[in-house]
Amino acid sequence: MPTLFKYDKGVKFLKKPEDLTLIADPTTVKAASECDASFITHAHTDHSLAFPNEGIRVYSTELASKLFEGLTSRKAKNTEFVNFNKTMNINDVDVRFIPAGHLLGAAQIVFYFEDLTIAYTGDISTDEMITVPKAAVPEDDIDILITEATYGKGDLFFDSRERIKASILKWVADNLQNNNVPVINIGHLGPAQEIIAYLNEMLSVDIYCDNRTSEINKVYNEEGQNLQWNRFDILNDSELKTERSLILLPRAAKELPDFLKTHKVSRSIITGQASRFAYSKFEQAFPFSMHANCNELLDHVKAVNPQKVYTLYGFDSELAAIIRQKLQLPAQPIKLSKKRLTLEEFF
Ligand SMILES: [Zn+2]
Ligand SMILES: [Zn+2]
Known part of the structure; x- marks a missing residue:
């Protein structure tokens, strides 16, 4: 059975036949509690809701949890820390956190399922900055890239x-x-x-x-x-x-x-x-941002060179259209996916 994924109050993965469910950046406690494990890419509160809940098993970088605590004055609970660039086996799935730029401790997450390798960017920046390195490009071949699209619209004005x-x-x-x-x-x-x-x-x-x-x-x-x-x-x-x-x-x-x-x-x-x-x-x-702008997102997608791209947050439809047009890669917003992708459809 192929691995299924969709957006449902977080980026959700279902591994068959075990019925293992993983979720990245869950946005409700309920969605996270229903899954076997939750992954948090970074400390911004629209991504990090799962931290202070004892009932949710969370994986994140230690820095993301510290920054969450500084930002919200709440304690992170039931969290296992993951190091950058080290593959960990979590519930029988290999998972690797790689730097995302954006904030200290912010990660992109690569999930190595048996049939699909899926990278989820969280929020990224691709510029080398004073406080953060630029987002890394996964070393392995990526089948599915789920990329943020916060500023994924061509006509927004960003100077260098x-x-x-x-x-x-x-x-x-x-x-x-x-x-x-x-x-x-x-x-x-x-x-x-x-x-x-x-x-x-x-x-x-x-x-x-x-x-x-x-x-x-x-x-x-x-x-x-x-x-x-x-x-x-x-x-x-x-x-x-x-x-x-x-x-x-x-x-x-x-x-x-x-x-x-x-x-x-x-x-x-x-x-x-x-x-x-x-x-x-x-x-x-x-207009200064710690998010990649549209051109930077395109460069990142090009560097990752996945088989298919799903876009999320902000200008998801616009970015998907630009990716299809400029990079000739299949791309669509993950939130509009009508049904879950099967292995056959994927190839
Ligand atoms: Zn963020
Ligand atoms: Zn965000």
């Missing part, structure tokens, strides 16, 4: 990360020079650490962030990064030197913290979504 970083730097420096406190909304986990690392390198500036970002920064530093920052929640108002202070706020924060209310501020936001939306409430919106 180096150029976007340079324009962030310029915006910060200009505001400091004018005695405005630059205030940037940015994702706690991933983008914040990359931008802190970059600004630490380029500029002598005191960076202040919230407690949660601070907890995540600590995990990055335990892994050999050298991030320098302060916490604004324990900041005494008089300590803020407007000519050399930069404030990072959580991405969704609307209100300024009280200590900033007496200062002249300029606000910007750093998010990949700025490639789609104007964010007119901010003076500047920088």
Whole structure:
């Protein structure tokens, strides 16, 4: 019997004849509890719901679980840690975690079923960055690639990360020079650490962030990064030197913290979504993302060179169409799969 797979509140695999079920990045406790094992690619909360549940057997990198704990203040339970680039046998299936870029500890997962080798990217970035390496390409032949498609649409505007970083730097420096406190909304986990690392390198500036970002920064530093920052929640108002202070706020924060209310501020936001939306409430919106953009996703798919591609998250139909057109590979969104693929159909 062939291995079956589909998207059902997570990427689900059914191995016959044993009726073994595995799920990657489950999005409900129920879906995960019904499976024999759950795999978590990385700590972002849309992928990591299974961590704090005693009843769910989880496999992840140790770093993903630490970052989850820093991000959510919840404990990961019943988790077995998996090392990168080491094949493990889990419930009689060989499984290998390889680096995904994106965040520290983020993995792509390769499942070696008897009839099919299936790679699932989770979220990936393919650029070499300061805080994360680029996504690895699986060494083995991949039959099925399930790739993320968050920004898998050709007409989204992304400049090179180096150029976007340079324009962030310029915006910060200009505001400091004018005695405005630059205030940037940015994702706690991933983008914040990359931008802190970059600004630490380029500029002598005191960076202040919230407690949660601070907890995540600590995990990055335990892994050999050298991030320098302060916490604004324990900041005494008089300590803020407007000519050399930069404030990072959580991405969704609307209100300024009280200590900033007496200062002249300029606000910007750093998010990949700025490639789609104007964010007119901010003076500047920088389309910087720790996700691969459309061209980078195409390059990754090409490098993996699978027999068939399934797309997931974001612009799944658009990316599948571009893959079919530009790479001449069969591709479709995994969520629209009408029925499970059989071995015969596959070949
Ligand atoms: Zn993510
Ligand atoms: Zn995601």
